[in-house]
Amino acid sequence: MDVSSTGPTRRDVLRATGLGISLAAASPLLAACGGLGSSPKTENTKKNLKIGFVSPRTGAAASFGEPDAYVLDLAKKAISGATGYDVQILDRDSQSNPQRSAQVANDLINGDQVDLMLTTSTPETVNPVSDACEAAGVPCVSTVVPWEAWYFGRGAKPTDQNAYKFTYHFCFGVEQFHNMYTHEWPQVTTNKKVGVMWPNDSDGNAIRAALGPLLTKSGYTIVDPGAYTDGTNDFSAQIARFKAENCEIFNTFPIPPDFATFWRQAAQQGYRPKICQVAKTGLFPSQVEALGPIGIDIAGGAYWAPTYPYKSSLTGISSKDLGDGYQQAGKQWNQQLGPSLALFDVAAAALKATGDPKDKAGLAKTIGSLDVETPIGRLQWGKGPNANVVATPILGGQWIKSTDSRYQVEFVLVENSSDPNVPVAAKLREYGA
Template sequence: MESTTGTTRRDLLRAAGLGLTLPILGACGGLGSSDDNSKNQAKSALKIGFVSPRTGAAAGFGEPDAYVLELAKKALASGLAIGGTQYDIQILDRDSQSNPQRSAQVANDLINSDQVDLMLTTSTPETVNPVSDACEAAGVPCVSTVVPWEAWYFGRGAKETDKAAYKFTYHFCFGVEQFHNMYTHEWPQVPTNKKVGVMWPNDSDGNAIRAALGPLLKQSGYTIVDPGAYTDGTNDFSAQIAKFKAENCEIFNAFPIPPDFATFWRQAAQQGYVPKIAQIAKTGLFPSQVEALGDIGIGLAGGAYWTPTYPYKSSLTGVDSKGLGDGYQGTGKQWNQQLGPSLALFDVAAAVLKASGNPKDKPGVANAMKTLSVDTPIGKLEWGKGPNANVVATPILGGQWIKSADPKYKVDFVLVENSSDPNVPTAAKLQEYKA
């Protein structure tokens, strides 16, 4: 709840420790302001929480966070005018450490101690689902991304018959249908026996993919060779590799956490398993992950939920996709596809706070999400058009890692398939993986 007694010395000390700027020190005269002015200024501050994995197994997703946060803070530096009131904006970012327990902890701290008005969170169920659950329980509006939507929606307890399972939590991301479209348009570019060896773990992503993608691929004529769900953190994949070799699986597909895939792929190379197509998801998304594999990373096929060639721009910052990628590379780092959806979260945040009419009314903000339409670097997001009331299903396109022609970088990612969004150009055809 909002304070009605002004800002205390304890509040000042806590805010100083977090590096925040208290609204009481703003335009109404600083510490010498009257109690009434203090109250008014406190009411005109909005706090946005942002939780992502900056360290831990999923740290690759958090690589561009600092750059995206800088863009968002710059765009929001003058605040937002909503319903006749000018609101200062504070962004409180937290590291989930790629850990579900830590994710829940920082989310609850942001909700209860910092009293955020809106929560944003991204990247893998291990971070996103606990944050979303905490917000749903507390009645805090939350927007999330970069978790296959089925793993977010059903992984949190919704049933197949639920069309509006949550009141405060909303999501945008690709889903099983988009993966199916990508694979069935991409894989035929390389002749194979259509036998797919799969490594789908016993976690939210793996279980959602096994339940939904497996049957769709079978309907499309693929034979699924599934050695069974494995536990995240497994360090010996010899049994699975032996099965894939015995079954002559010319296509390989996995949805592992990054360290598990690195372990598996090195063991597969040592044991002589070389599929014609090596299709991975959840890992192999970023240059750093592929570079770490050395030569065996070249030729891996992956998915892209944003690239600098997307023909869209951020409604909050005005930056288009090419400018977003170029700007990030200007920091000395290679573009990273997480730039697009992370900035899109702030596009959504600004749009829904404005659409609510009263951003301090949490149910009102959540209600405004139901029909929100907003332009982002990954395209226009429109809630209310399915697959359910809480979710916008976004494209994922097929691509492949190749050796970079640019001497500044070791690898490049080129798009080879665009069935989910033909507005995004392809640059090549899928090539057979070579050891």
């Protein structure tokens, strides 16, 4: 069962019963021993464990947190029974703010004394939480930050193969983006000139350093007006440059509000590329619906979809049933469902595989060699690109008008170079065609 902060503690139970074991804890011992033993040392050894979960529920990246409540409910129902421990999940809102992320992480570490931390969605949330855990010696698993932005963005050097002792990550990286773009973009005839808006943050700097050169080697011309500051509200200079250079492909990795501002200004100022390729935004229906008609035909990446042929090892739920269940609960499927539930698959597998999950160093070591099935596929640490990271697929897709009367838009997969097991549903079409 789940243990909440308002429930009785083990000390309360012992005080109330006056025994070294509760009846519930005694029952398996009775079955094994044929009755109450005479040893006065018999006691309940079942551990109470705490897992912290930090994600953006409000603020600029709030759309990533939309399915949190649904995923947390699934995890809370399954994790105690699956692990054999009384597991309490403490979820906190990072407010999409790095300072707030660090604060709630430290509160969970020092105040709540969590045994394991999970965190997801953008460097603004994930990196400060990971740093706090590394400093405190608390095992942490994270996702949904390009792995280079997580690994190098926190100070690791390119030569480091095991930069962190307590923090582990699974996510797509620059190689997966490169594969996606070079398989997706040729589906539309263009002049191969790419106007890019890569911000001055962990994501933008990692992408500029690694993706730009790869695309250049693949025959694309990169037109980069330079790094911009998150929260910029006038993109006229960038738009003018893209128009002057006739950039028929546009690519960006912004926080969601910045893209909305840019894309509306681009429409007003007459910039309409043949391909509009976005990342970090344009991931969820709510983001695209907010753009209105100019949101149709935007291309994006998919790190999970209900058509992924994988399931959760913790809950046994398939990707299809995960998406269907969320829609039956009242909202259109959201690709954050997959990796968020995968975090708890990893957590459960790590707790079960560790002799003493209260031993933080031992738990961290277990994660470093873990092999676990999740809705986004099989995660195997120790296979590269380094000891702390599992590189996962990202597939290409596009937003179209929904064929389902319940919804305004839908996301269809157009490219699967990173994972051919996932079916493609359509071909990329020119923006606004």
